[in-house]
Amino acid sequence: MMKINTYLTALCLWVMSVAVVAAPGGELAAWTKDAEKNHFNGVVLVALGGEIKLKRGYGIADKENKRAFSADTVFDILSVTKQFTAAAILKLEEKGLLSVNDPIERFFSQVPNDKRMITLHQLLTHTSGLQSDFKEDYEVVSRNDLINGALHSTLTSTPGSNYEYSNLGYSLLGIIIEKISGVSYEKFLNEHLFAPAGMSDTGYKIPQWPSQNLIVGYDGNSRWGTPLEHEWAEDGPWWNLKANGGLLSTLTDLHKWHVALSGKTMLTDASKLKLFSPHVAENEAATSHYGYGWAVFKTKRNTNLIAHNGGNPYFFSDFRRYTDENILILFATNDRSKKNFKLYGRLIKAAIADLNRTQEEG
Structure with a gap:
């Protein structure tokens, strides 16, 4: 799922058919x-x-x-989904169930050394060093497949050092939401x-x-x-x-x-x-x-x-x-x-x- 990064230059895209509010002026x-x-x-x-x-x-x-x-x-709101995931993580933090400063090793077992100290903050800000994606959007990828794929992937940079957009990181956040809340995302x-x-x-x-x-x-x-x-x-x-x-x-x-x-x-x-x-x-x-x-x-x-x-x-x-x-x-x-x-x-x-x-x- 891509985020289009040309926001303020080309002003990105389009819009409309049956009026619901009064005609604009x-x-x-x-x-x-x-x-x-x-x-x-x-x-x-x-x-x-x-x-x-x-x-x-x-x-x-x-x-x-x-x-x-x-x-x-x-x-389809596509990557606009991410801000809902972020809001859900903050809801859990407000309830005292996690902190955005928590490392992912709190939520997953047997995390390799290079990823042990990746924090939720880094997942939220695309600074975890995780790759952009694991597989294509509509491929069959179970929760365990995603966890194993993320934990055993090659990092693109040292966690916390660079901004690199990662859909994979936000899917991990979704899994953490499920693990902590006990219900589906x-x-x-x-x-x-x-x-x-x-x-x-x-x-x-x-x-x-x-x-x-x-x-x-x-x-x-x-x-x-x-x-x-x-x-x-x-x-x-x-x-x-x-x-x-x-x-x-x-x-x-x-x-x-x-x-x-x-x-x-x-x-x-x-x-x-x-x-x-x-x-x-x-x-x-x-x-x-x-x-x-x-x-x-x-x-x-x-x-x-x-x-x-x-x-x-x-x-x-x-x-x-x-x-x-x-x-x-x-x-x-x-x-x-x-x-x-x-x-x-x-x-x-x-x-x-x-x-x-x-x-x-x-």
């Missing part, structure tokens, strides 16, 4: 016309100052059945994150969405299908994908999660500080940093952007929280064309322009 209204004219594809939500200004779907979610995207389309997230936030359409298997609500992926002109059409275990994807990607969700649910993160009841202030702090630079220029499951940026306006995206050959998703300006932008698509990316970049600019206009008028 200003730059967002102009963008909507542009999106319709240029056959934009996907779903998008824009909230400015706490108010949803745009929540729509555009284009085709299922070509074979000529089914359009709607505001209720269920989509999805059940823990559902009980301690999703349900308290009012989210009923996010998960792997628990929500049981109607098939006609699911986004369909394409490999060129060939139908790849929905994630649920591919081989999963009884409780969700196999472990090379679980906890690092693959959760399914909706615009409505992700907006609820944004609201929960903005409030005081989901996580303590201390946990949110860990979640959103710029722990490690993602590149030599230090133009972006990584928190716990979130990338952290300073915009050209010197404001904070907390974001994460995800992609594979069939889908792309993006979750952007401009926390100083109270802007939320959500986007998901099955169209990875340059045209769609450019239109998405224009959407981001339109949202910021509309907020600035509203503030000036106020």
